[in-house]
Amino acid sequence: MTEAGDVDTHHTDVLVLGGGPAATWAAIAAAEAGSRVTLVDKGYCGTSGATAAGGNNLWLIPPGPRRDESIREREAAAGGLTDADWMARVLSASWDRVEQLASWGYPFPVGDDGRQLRSSLQGPEYMRRMRRKAHRSGVRILDHHPATALTTDGDGVVNGANGIARQDGGRPWRIAAGAVVLATGGTAFLSGSFGTNVDTGDGFLMAAEVGAHLSGMEFSTAYALAPEWGTHTKGRMLQWASFYDEQGRPFPTERGLAGRQDAQRALAQGKRVFARLDRAPEHIRQTMRDAQPNYFLPLDKAGIDPFVTAYPLRMVYEGSVRGTGGLRLTGADCATTVPGLFAAGDAATRELITGAISGGGSHNGSWAIASGSLAGRGAAEYSRRRASGGEPVEHDRLGLRPGPRNAPSVDEVVRVAQDHILPPNRSHRKSGARLTESAAALEALWRDISAGLAPVPARDAYKPRQAVALVAAARWITAASLARTETRGIHRREDLPDLDDRFAHRILVGGLDEVWTAPDPVLPQLISAEAVA
Known part of the structure; x- marks a missing residue:
């Protein structure tokens, strides 16, 4: 036992920071590779974060020519910043992992033809099963244990993390590890968007403090649409919407993304916008409700049938959670620019598969599955090759010690x-x-x-x-x-x-006291020469 104020310490092969889908997939993958794995979460693993609060659509394409077609379609929409190898890697890994998820008993709905419908996941059920699978894989899960800083050895190699146990009076902990996976989510700036209260960019800060680079941060300013009194954002529902101004006049837009963009443009100008899901065919309306019940629940409580009655919308900031930016990856194992540190999910840049546009729910959902699995395996392999973690070097990180009497709150x-x-x-x-x-x-x-x-x-x-x-x-x-x-x-x-062809590259950013930017020396890799921005 440790006394109050003592540091609770232990050792593991792979330390995973985070508790969402990317973190749990990373922990399971590292355990499958034979590593001892510890997962620490700021909240309660399986219930904290945007996925647990709602769910995910998935970018799930079966093997075959349709995958290449999907990659080309994404290239054409994504501003020319994607990487075809990464897109193929994500499609392959997520397809295989969702097959595993089905074998673990996830209750996918079944279509009229008897086949499972795997295009979306119900967050609570999904994350409950992921937590259980992690436990059964031997992962040690420490809930309400937010990490506050990474540790490194004398050579700058990441060798663990420090943090506190919130439910034990803030007792400090230190975990030494052969490798660390950052899956702490992105940042939504405490905007109140659904399930993102834990997404404050902690992983970005901790990684930058040990020298990591970020990429795509200019594409981290994503907004989504929600009912005016709510926080639940599901853009997939609004692909079937007609949009109206406050006088009930329809927007002259086509169905889908263009309509949402016009709605956001009007809202950004201070105008009110209303939506009605009247473009949804009758035969899929119940399927829409079954796929995303949380979107419809507040509307039902308000006595609104969204297929019949227009309801007001508002813009909700979702930042890099729905946007793109995060830690730069240097290899297929999700290694970052700092040895010993790997990144997955919203903590890692998604420019590689989403380019300059939002990943929405589907691409982000598959990215979490694939990058988590790849990072977990990569961290396990790195830890296995590493001779010793070395003693942690102490650093005085900003915010760890209280400031003077007049310091800002x-x-x-x-x-x-x-x-x-x-x-x-x-x-x-x-x-x-x-x-x-x-x-x-x-x-x-x-x-x-x-x-x-x-x-x-x-x-x-x-x-x-x-x-x-x-x-x-x-x-x-x-x-x-x-x-x-x-x-x-x-x-x-x-x-x-206007678009400027001189910027058909990704932009890196980093630094703390002195912020810097630079072009990414690794250029986008497109499979379609005719891909356009």
């Missing part, structure tokens, strides 16, 4: 960071002038918190780190948005509305 810091990210005129519609203003304000905020934040209770010691992570992410998003002097995908510059 967590809430104050979070509000300032949000002010420069959440408003649509900061992220949905960007301009050089507003970005430059935000960059200056965020730099000043970074200097203000450099001596620390106001003290918090021991069990809340992770919250200052969350606030610091939000400021860091806001600075990276702003810097990358300034560096991409064009409009491409969901990166929209009002002052630079």
Whole structure:
């Protein structure tokens, strides 16, 4: 037993940070490879995060020529920034893993032809089974154990992490590991979007502190549409919507993505927008309800039949959770630019399969499955080859120690960071002038918190780190948005509305006290020479 204030320590082969689908797939894959695996989650593994709160559609294409067609279609829509090998890898891995999920007893619905319908997953049922499978695979799961910092050896190789046990009075813990998988999710800036309260960019911060690079952060400013009084965003439902203004006049748009874009454009201008799912054929309406019941529940409670009655919409910021940016990957094993550190799910950039556009639910869902599995196997192999983890080198990380008496509070810091990210005129519609203003304000905020934040209770010691992570992410998003002097995908510059072929490459970003950007030396790889932005 450890006394209060002592550091609870243990050793493992592979340490997984996170508790969503990417984290659990990584933990299971590492255990399958013969590693001792520990998973630590900020919340309760299986219930925290966007997937557990709702679910996923899947980019699931059977083997055959249709896969290449799907890759070409994605290339044509994704701004020319994707990697064909990665797309093929994700399609293959997710197909195989969903087959396994079915064999574990996941209750996929069955169509009229007797075949399972595997295009979507119900979040609670999915994550309940993933937690159970991880347990049965021998994974040690530590719930309510947020990680606060990565540790490295004297050569800068990641060898574990530190954190606190929230339900044990904030007792500090240290776990030494042969390799670490970051699957901590992206960042939605505490916008209130459904299930994203744990997605504060902690993994981005911890990785950057040990020298990791990020990519695609300018495409992290994704918004989705939800009923005006709700937070549940499911764009797939709105592909069947007709959109109306406040006077009931229909938008002159086609069904699908174009309609949603027009709705967001109007909302960003301060106008009210209404939707009715009247374009959905009668025979699929019950299937829509069965696939995403959480979307319909608040409408039903309000007495609204969305197939008949128009309901008001609002924009909800989902950041990199629905967007693209994250840690840069350097190989098919999901290794990052720092040895010993692997990334998966929303913590890793999805530019490789989504390019300059949102992955939506389907691509993101398959990315979590595939990247988690690949990262888990990669981390297991790295740990097996590694002679010794070495002693951890202590670092004084920003936000781990309280600041002076007049230091800003967590809430104050979070509000300032949000002010420069959440408003649509900061992220949905960007301009050089507003970005430059935000960059200056965020730099000043970074200097203000450099001596620390106001003290918090021991069990809340992770919250200052969350606030610091939000400021860091806001600075990276702003810097990358300034560096991409064009409009491409969901990166929209009002002052630079045209595509510029000189920027047909990914943009890297990193640094803490000094933020930097640079072109990615690895160019996009397209299978279709005619792929266009």
